[in-house]
Every structure is written in C-alpha cells, then in structure tokens.
Amino acid sequence: MISRDDELVAFIDSLSPRARLMGLDLGTKTIGLALSDVERRIATPLETIKRVKFTPDVGRIKELASRYEVGGLVFGLPLNMDGTEGPRSQATRAFIRNMKPLLPLPVLFWDERMSTMVVTRTLLDADASRAKRADAVDKMAAAYILQGALDRYERIAADAADAEDEAAARVGLDIETPPGGGAMD
Numbered sequence: 001m002i003s004r005d006d007e008l009v010a011f012i013d014s015l016s017p018r019a020r021l022m023g024l025d026l027g028t029k030t031i032g033l034a035l036s037d038v039e040r041r042i043a044t045p046l047e048t049i050k051r052v053k054f055t056p057d058v059g060r061i062k063e064l065a066s067r068y069e070v071g072g073l074v075f076g077l078p079l080n081m082d083g084t085e086g087p088r089s090q091a092t093r094a095f096i097r098n099m100k101p102l103l104p105l106p107v108l109f110w111d112e113r114m115s116t117m118v119v120t121r122t123l124l125d126a127d128a129s130r131a132k133r134a135d136a137v138d139k140m141a142a143a144y145i146l147q148g149a150l151d152r153y154e155r156i157a158a159d160a161a162d163a164e165d166e167a168a169a170r171v172g173l174d175i176e177t178p179p180g181g182g183a184m185d
Helices: 004-013 054-067 087-099 115-125 130-176
Strands: 020-026 030-036 043-050 070-077 107-111
Touching: 004 107, 004 130, 020 043, 020 054, 020 087, 020 130, 030 054, 030 130, 043 054, 043 130, 054 070, 054 087, 070 087, 070 130, 107 130
Parallel strands: 020 070, 070 107
Antiparallel strands: 020 030, 030 043
16 A cells, blocks of 8 residues: 555646646635746645636636646645544535546645644634635645645655765765775775
8 A cells, every 4th residue: 555655745746847736626616726936845725716617616616726837736625533534525626526527637636634623723823814714725735735745755755865965974884884894904
C-alpha cells in the first residue's frame, strides 16, 4: 500500500517545473481557493467562490487554474475526527469525479480536519469582524490545507537530504579507514 507521504511526493514530483498548486476547501455553500507560488513553498488565499451550480463553479476553478498556470489541485478531504470518511468526504470525491472530464488536472487529497476551526480562531484572535471572517475563512482554510501539503513535502525533502548527507559522511569515513582498521599515519 502506498503511504500518504509517497503519494504526496509522487504527486508533486510529477508536476512540470514552476507549475503552481491550487488548494481547495469545498463546502456546501462556498469553495475556498488558495494558490502556491511557483517554487511551491508558500500558499496564499486566492478567492472564495459562492457555489451556484456545478458547471459554473468548475468553470471558475478552471478559469483561475488556467490564468495562474496551475499544474495540480490539492483538495481538502473532510475526514471524521477518527480518520474515517463520512458523507462530506463522499461528496468531495463525487465532486472531483464529475470535475475530472472538465478539468483534467492531477488531484491530491489532504486531510482538512480542524482547518476551518484553526483559521476561524486566528481571525478571532486578530479581532476580525464577523463580516471579514465570513469573507476570508474559506480561502484561508484552502491556504491552510495547501500549506500543510507544501510543508510536509519540504520536510520529506529535508529528511531525504539529511539521510543522503549522513550516508555520504559514512562513505567518507569508510574510505579514510585503512584495511584492517586502526588509525592512518
């Protein structure tokens, strides 16, 4: 079975260089959108789509994906607190199945548990008004989801680089050790 980390690495490594990622927080009334930079390090809130009907909703996502040269989509997957999938997860998967013929970009699912709560708490701590919170929460939740995937990818890459450095250092030590052990003169 492929791990979530392996899936993330395969997804990002398959993209063309400098292709952006779009993060999506799919709700029943809105769709929050976020965009990565071309180096895929920083997620920025983009916009919130007020859901109308499926075709115009996907049309707007497609328009923005084209404008910003998006190479892949990171969809928040609303898992239950115990990690299982419920009706909201099934609705998200159905949305993506229906979207694929219209927008054939690779899709990665990312656990979105607690994202809206974290963003709402951040906005409350910043004393954002109720109107500002309502306008910002969905696109900020999409940025939170996308940033989580980007941060995890960076951590995996850093761990791999550390392991390579450690292996190279061991090889270097092995070369310096004379046959039969002991110190070199």
